[in-house]
Amino acid sequence: MILVTGATGNVGHNLVRELINAGEKVRALTRDPATTALPDSVEIVPGDLTRPETLPAALKDVDRAFLFPVFGALDGFLTAAKEAGTRHIVLLSSAAVTFPQLGWIGEQHLACEQAVADSGMSWTFVRPSVFMANDLGWAHQVKHGGIVRGAYGGAAMAPVDERDIAAVAAHALLSPRPGKAYELTGPQALSQIERVRIIGETLGLSARFEEMPRNDVRRQLLDHMPPPAADFLLDQLAAAQAEPDSVLPTIEQVTGHPARTYAEWVAHHVADFGG
Numbered sequence: 053m054i055l056v057t058g059a060t061g062n063v064g065h066n067l068v069r070e071l072i073n074a075g076e077k078v079r080a081l082t083r084d085p086a087t088t089a090l091p092d093s094v095e096i097v098p099g100d101l102t103r104p105e106t107l108p109a110a111l112k113d114v115d116r117a118f119l120f121p122v123f124g125a126l127d128g129f130l131t132a133a134k135e136a137g138t139r140h141i142v143l144l145s146s147a148a149v150t151f152p153q154l155g156w157i158g159e160q161h162l163a164c165e166q167a168v169a170d171s172g173m174s175w176t177f178v179r180p181s182v183f184m185a186n187d188l189g190w191a192h193q194v195k196h197g198g199i200v201r202g203a204y205g206g207a208a209m210a211p212v213d214e215r216d217i218a219a220v221a222a223h224a225l226l227s228p229r230p231g232k233a234y235e236l237t238g239p240q241a242l243s244q245i246e247r248v249r250i251i252g253e254t255l256g257l258s259a260r261f262e263e264m265p266r267n268d269v270r271r272q273l274l275d276h277m278p279p280p281a282a283d284f285l286l287d288q289l290a291a292a293q294a295e296p297d298s299v300l301p302t303i304e305q306v307t308g309h310p311a312r313t314y315a316e317w318v319a320h321h322v323a324d325f326g327g
């Protein structure tokens with residue numbers, strides 16, 4: 053039995069599908085089973101990573117697990133998993149752990165990796181760069197006028213499709229390589245200006261990026277995240293404006309198929325952008 057935490061998320065719901073297609077028995081953990089839409093063959097169990105008392109039942113007979121990195125809250129899960137006889141943990145981490153300046157996000161993910169490494173179970177880390185899924189945050193602006201506002205429009209990152217992250221995580225669960233950390237990027241470094249243009253071209257509408265001052269963007273980000281996370285994201289954009297992100301071959305090496313392009317990702321999400 054494989055337990056997938058974060059199973060309702062961008063990566064997790066694609067991972068569940070990969071594992072079902074591979075013929076695995078899958079259990080999905082969620083805080084709210086009533087609203088969860090997953091394939092019928094998935095066993096859905098209630099659980100909260102911040103409430104360890106909810107976890108032993110979810111971990112019964114689980115030999116491998118995909119762990120979503122709820123910051124500062126993994127010890128209860130890891131203790132319960134070890135007691136349940138779980139052998140291998142695949143942790144969703146972040147490329148930020150490899151940055152020269154870790155920043156708050158890198159530090160949080162590194163602490164998650166350390167907790168898993170200290171657990172005594174075998175592990176694989178999946179370290180994606182920025183998710184293409186983050187750009188769904190632009191959907192409202194694309195639908196209403198087509199002007200996407202943000203800072204550092206020229207910042208060229210190599211965003212990764214959540215389906216490819218899931219495919220690598222599935223591989224790490226199906227053919228465990230203990231002690232391996234997979235660093236993932238998408239296949240192209242694309243600026244925000246270029247990504248908005250691709251969204252417009254794919255949807256067949258006019259869309260463009262418009263620059264905003266960093267401080268204004270920071271104020272908006274603070275509605276959704278703590279100040280150190282907002283500063284990290286803006287610093288990451290500033291760095292990618294100065295020097296484009298590198299592109300890594302990991303996804304093709306692990307899965308045998310090329311990493312999905314940004315245009316393919318947009319085409320998959322046309323409905324989300326109102327197309």
Ligand SMILES: NC(=O)c1ccc[n+]([C@@H]2O[C@H](COP(=O)([O-])OP(=O)(O)OC[C@H]3O[C@@H](n4cnc5c(N)ncnc54)[C@H](OP(=O)(O)O)[C@@H]3O)[C@@H](O)[C@H]2O)c1
Pocket residue numbers: 057058059060061062063064081082083084099100101102120121122144145146147179180181182183185186
């Ligand atoms: N966005 C990026 O650019 C980026 C880059 C690198 C790494 N990452 C990592 O990837 C994560 C986001 O992954 P995602 O986009 O797949 O997730 P997501 O779509 O944001 O969904 C969050 C998932 O986490 C689960 N969750 C949250 N708190 C939980 C808790 N206390 N107990 C149990 N489950 C909990 C939710 O489950 P329920 O609501 O169903 O309970 C949901 O399935 C980030 O948090 C970060 O660690 C992100």
